[in-house]
Amino acid sequence: MPELPEVEALAERMAELCAGRVLARVDVLSFQVLKTFDPPVTALHGQAIRAVGRHGKFLDLVTADGLHLVLHLARAGWIRHHASFPARSQPLKAGRGPLALRLHLDDGSGFDVTEQGTTKRLAAYVVTDPHQVPGIEKLGADPLGLTIEQLTALTAGVRRRLKTLLTDQTVLAGIGNAYSDEILHAARLSPYALAAGLTPEQLAALHAAIRATLGAALDRARAGAAADTLKSDKKSAMAVHGREGLPCPVCGETVRSVNFADSSLQYCPHCQTGGRVLADRRLSRLLK
Structure with missing residues (x-):
């Protein structure tokens, strides 16, 4: 998941490519992807693009007239730039393939918004204010600018597991399953540790891990944002996420996993839980 x-x-790359451009047309190839109807998607046609930004995991393309095309890429979505599109005698038709939206710019270039797999969760919204999108309205603090004081306030008295807290978009906007595993490993904290029980030293370590992990990942993503290798580069840079059964790159201990109904987490027992192994069930406790 992006x-x-x-x-x-992606937002930075799209902003560069859209500078001075007009959004000539938006083709909707998957009707279920469009979650709004007023304003209609055709209201975007012929609009000059003013900016492309981000709210948590949401992309926001803003037109000069104040309309917003907001995209949530969900688990398997992606956006690919094309310098030009192949000429067609017939317009594209909606179908069951990965192509959900095609954005045409006035110079003949544009973007394909795709979603792989059979579970379709990619979402697009045309709104006059991004806060009209339910997911954006409830977003928490942006981790890139998070201060230690903010993190202290977000965890004070909160009896929630760190893994749950880090991935709660109403607390911290943009951290998902993969980077939460990486952050907790870097901070040497158990995913099941309670936020309220963190010492000042552990809070400082968590704050440093959030900033360092996301900062390094952003540098890698900027270098490969337009490359087909971005997802493989992301995976290869992980210390524990997606590495169950492999040695921890820090201590050599075997990386373990806890599997839930529709997700999993990975961690290093030596680095994070004092050698203890987490039982593989949703409400598990540390095994004695």
């Missing part, structure tokens, strides 16, 4: 670093890099 998380904050990948979405930020």
Whole structure:
């Protein structure tokens, strides 16, 4: 799933490519992707593009007249730039393939918004204010600018597990399953540790890990935002996420996993839980 670093890099790349351009047309190839009807998507046609930004994991393309095309890439979505599109005798038709939206710019270039797999969760919204999108309205603090004071306030008295807290978009906007695993490993904290129980030293370590992990990931994403290798580069840079059964790059201990109904987390027992292994069930406790 694209998380904050990948979405930020995409926003920056799109802003560069859209500078001075007009959004000539938007083709909707998957009717279920469009979640709004007023304003209609055709209201975007012929609009000059003013900016492309990000809210958590949401991309926001802003027109000069104040309309917003907001995209949430969900688990398997992506955006690919094309210098030009192949000439067609017939317009594209909606279908069951990965192509959900095609954005045509006035110079003949544009973007394909795709979603792989059979579970379709990619979403697009045409709104006059991005806060009209339910997911944006409830977003928490942006981790890239998070201060230690903010993190202290967000965790004070909160009896929630760190893994749950980090991935709650109403608390911190943009951190998902992958980078939460990486952050907790870098901070040497258990995913099941309670936020309220962190010492000042552990809070400082968590804050440093958030900034360093996301910062390094953003640098990698910027370097590969237009490359087909971005997802493989992201995976290869992970210390624990997606590396169950492999040695921890820090201590050599075997990386373990806890599997839930539709997700999983990975961690290093030596680095994060004092050698203890987390039972593989949703409400598990540390095994004695």
